[in-house]
Amino acid sequence: MNSVKLVENNICTGCGTCAGVCPNGSIEMECDKLGFVYPKVSSSCIDCGKCLAYCHAFKNKKTSPLFTQKCYICLSKDKKLESNSASGGFCASIAEFFIKKLNGAVFGCIMSEDFTVFHAEIKNTDEIALMQGSKYIQSDIKNTFYEAKQYLENGRYVLYIGTPCQIAALKSFLIKPYENLYTVDLICHGVPSNTSFKKYIEYLNKTGKEKVKSYSFRNKTGFDRTGYQAKIELKNGKRSYIKSSEELFFSLFSQGKIYRDSCYNCKYARPEREGDFTCGDCASRNLYKDFMPFEAASSVVINSKKAALLWDKIKGYFYFRAIDLQTEIKLNRQLHECTEKPEDRDEICLNILNGNWDALKKYRKKPAAVGLGKMLMSNIPVSVKRKIYNILKLKIGKRS
Numbered sequence: 001m002n003s004v005k006l007v008e009n010n011i012c013t014g015c016g017t018c019a020g021v022c023p024n025g026s027i028e029m030e031c032d033k034l035g036f037v038y039p040k041v042s043s044s045c046i047d048c049g050k051c052l053a054y055c056h057a058f059k060n061k062k063t064s065p066l067f068t069q070k071c072y073i074c075l076s077k078d079k080k081l082e083s084n085s086a087s088g089g090f091c092a093s094i095a096e097f098f099i100k101k102l103n104g105a106v107f108g109c110i111m112s113e114d115f116t117v118f119h120a121e122i123k124n125t126d127e128i129a130l131m132q133g134s135k136y137i138q139s140d141i142k143n144t145f146y147e148a149k150q151y152l153e154n155g156r157y158v159l160y161i162g163t164p165c166q167i168a169a170l171k172s173f174l175i176k177p178y179e180n181l182y183t184v185d186l187i188c189h190g191v192p193s194n195t196s197f198k199k200y201i202e203y204l205n206k207t208g209k210e211k212v213k214s215y216s217f218r219n220k221t222g223f224d225r226t227g228y229q230a231k232i233e234l235k236n237g238k239r240s241y242i243k244s245s246e247e248l249f250f251s252l253f254s255q256g257k258i259y260r261d262s263c264y265n266c267k268y269a270r271p272e273r274e275g276d277f278t279c280g281d282c283a284s285r286n287l288y289k290d291f292m293p294f295e296a297a298s299s300v301v302i303n304s305k306k307a308a309l310l311w312d313k314i315k316g317y318f319y320f321r322a323i324d325l326q327t328e329i330k331l332n333r334q335l336h337e338c339t340e341k342p343e344d345r346d347e348i349c350l351n352i353l354n355g356n357w358d359a360l361k362k363y364r365k366k367p368a369a370v371g372l373g374k375m376l377m378s379n380i381p382v383s384v385k386r387k388i389y390n391i392l393k394l395k396i397g398k399r400s
């Protein structure tokens, strides 16, 4: 046997590269009984081994890069880009730079109106909004590897942003390195399936008074800039903001209950990264309280010489500060180890697929009773808190 039949389900990330490169059309991507896509090799397979040769999961891990990585806490200076972004808006801002300054092609993840999550080219600056925000679902890479390759061959700059396994899959597909390719890998603790998310929307539609128009995982408001709240917009225009722990799907995601099998065995959850840049939610944020207080911030790791040269050109777009990489690695679990597979994971995924939501409600936290002090604090707009903070800082500074 010389095909991806040799790739165990617990390492296959479902990138679909094998199906695309098979010269005989013998591989199709199919959903398993838990809703995750895997390649199915048909009896027409000629055992040529091409699929295996392109499979990033089947290859051994690379050795550590020679480049000395650098790490920054950062926040985009562009208020609009920053506000709509998951953390500090690094991805949105670098995407804008590629489109505006380099006439580059940018690839990122979007969610369609029917709640399918997939990768697509972001064709202009207006479309950046589509890729902003984290969609905590496996993104179907569709034809983007082929489109990116075409642009690279034609000498155009390409920026590809995705999970580390997607970046590894892209590089494995391209075979040779391209000087005009830049990649950003997201710090990643795992992905639920598109099927399970669609089942969830179906459930909300069935049980709610009105159908869901849109769902987004990370949202900032004037009262909470951390972004750990889902926004659900109904067809009648009503919007609700729900804390991640109190929103059922988000909560299952955050607890690591519904990921793809390969995520519990992820070889990319380590300090040596796949992308030129790595971006995530800055886990050592609390150690830099005086850096843009009250705002979420990205941590950005520079992983290659090429990225370091680009960072020098784009750093003016950000508020940033160099931070200790080892501390960030220690505090951000997915930079050193992957999520453990919970015993009830399969059962939960099956319950989702069978629409057995009553059995799952226990995974959502009930809104906790908050003390008066905390309630008052959460009702003060961040802009006011910031003013008070600046006045206090000034007074303390004068006294000392």
Ligand SMILES: Cc1cc2nc3c(=O)[nH]c(=O)nc-3n(C[C@H](O)[C@H](O)[C@H](O)COP(=O)(O)OP(=O)(O)OC[C@H]3O[C@@H](n4cnc5c(N)ncnc54)[C@H](O)[C@@H]3O)c2cc1C
Binding pocket: 084, 085, 086, 087, 088, 089, 090, 091, 092, 093, 107, 108, 109, 110, 117, 131, 132, 133, 134, 135, 136, 137, 138, 139, 161, 162, 163, 186, 187, 188, 189, 190, 191, 279, 280, 281, 282, 283, 298, 299, 332, 334
């Ligand atoms: C599945 C997933 C798990 C994550 N887990 C962690 C974690 O454990 N720890 C941590 O520190 N950070 C994690 N992140 C990263 C974090 O949520 C932010 O995406 C990151 O900080 C970038 O923020 P930003 O403000 O620069 O992005 P934005 O400017 O908001 O842009 C978001 C970028 O993310 C990409 N993207 C969105 N959804 C997906 C997806 N499903 N697949 C591939 N790419 C996607 C978009 O293409 C876009 O480029 C995760 C992200 C994802 C998608």
Ligand code: SF4
Binding pocket: 004, 007, 011, 012, 013, 014, 015, 016, 017, 018, 019, 038, 039, 051, 054, 055, 056, 057, 058, 169
């Ligand atoms: S990781 Fe990608 S290329 Fe490898 S078997 Fe899975 S879908 Fe195919």
Ligand code: SF4
Binding pocket: 013, 163, 164, 165, 166, 188, 189, 190, 191, 260, 262, 263, 264, 266, 267, 268, 269
């Ligand atoms: S946890 Fe690993 S395998 Fe899973 S989506 Fe993230 S990078 Fe890919």
